Amino acid sequence: MVQHTEKRCPFSGALYKEAEAFVRTGHGELGTPEAEVARRLGQIEAAIRQEGNYAHSTEELAHGARMAWRNANRCIGRLFWNRMHVFDERGCETEGQVYEALLRHIEFATNGGEIRPAITLFKPEDSDGGEPIRIWNHQLIRYAGYETENGIVGDPASLSFTKACMELGWCGEGTDFDVLPLVIQVRGRTPRWFPIPPELVLEVPLTHPSADLFGSFRAKWYAVPIISDMALEIGGIRYPAAPFNGWYMETEIGARNLADEFRYNLIPLVARQLGLDMSSNSTLWKDRALLELNVAVLHSFRQAGVSIVDHHTAAQQFKMFQRNEEKDGREVTGRWSWLIPPLSPALTHVFHSSFEDKTVMPGFLAQKRPYE
Ligand code: ARG
Secondary structure, rough: OOOOOOOOOOOOOOHHHHHHHHHHHHHHHHHOOOOHHHHHHHHHHHHHHHHHOOOOOOOHHHHHHHHHHHHHOOOOOHHHHHOEEEEEOOOOOOOOHHHHHHHHHHHHHHHHOOOEEEEEOOOOOOOOOOOEEEEOOOOOEEEEEEEEEEEEEEHHHHHHHHHHHEEEEEEOOOOOOOOOEEEEEEOOOOEEEEOHHHHHEEEEEEEOOOOOOOOOOEEEEEEEEOOOEEEEEEOOEEEEEOEOOOEEHHHHHHHHHHHEEEOOOOOHHHHHHOOOOOOOOHOOOHHHHHHHHHHHHHHHHHHOOOOOOOHHHHHHHHHHHHHHHHHHHOOOOHHHHOOOOOOOOHHHHHHHOOOOOOOOOOOEOOOOOOOO
């Protein structure tokens, strides 16, 4: 039996339930008076009845995004969750407007090297699941990877995305460090790509304080990691385009991006440059090279005046986060295999702790790649 014939959408009880849970917790944390929370819930219920959807206030958006960082099980840097800058760019309609907003994010976050954690929120998903805006990049700034006759040039992790960019008409120089373009898709149309002005891309040339680690190879890395392929979900509303950034921990670059055999694979080069005895595993030449590579990353970022944290300090900050959360009566969830640093993990308390890897909302969610 249909009671409200004027209704355009069936009332989504599931959406209301998610909204209610978020509004009660979120506004509770913000200290919103109970009467106002009740009024807000009434408003949201009415909106869902009429439109099948509701919109977050700017305040809800900001706090929801910060809660999502707090709930990011794989992130060791969560101590600073409450200090993330939130850009509300839900008004962006066109590819060009999204591009401009992304450049504003890059510039704000980079801040001449004194990196500021930030997130930009674009239009949320429609109630029927339609995707207004999607950013194809994994990170806003990342290096291309090419398959050539002489093997892979650049970052092997970018092979398929680089191919997609080239199919869209982009062409890189073919160096090991070509910055990929921003690829923006609006309403399922063919995406458009835009180059990032080079003066907006802060990069750090890598040097070691006392050794020539790289010889003629011009090793470098970009300053700001801005993850752009995850969805943010707040109160049952999904934001498929929600790029966010913090600053780097040195191991991300020195123990993974430049060290993994399936990434830049620099350990053998560094070991040769250091003159290590590579004749046997048991000389621990890989471990020695890895350590000096991480020394170089920290040294270079420090020298360039670009924010970075070492894994010992990050672990201490995470400890502080755990204490804060306990004080506020919240459980810290986490994924142990991601929280431990890939260099000397057992030297940090994280290694000797355990965590429940439970999904708590608001949160960041992986999404299917639109290319591939
Ligand atoms: N691990 C990724 C990279 O090396 C970045 C992930 C986010 N990292 C961060 N410090 N916020 O590019």
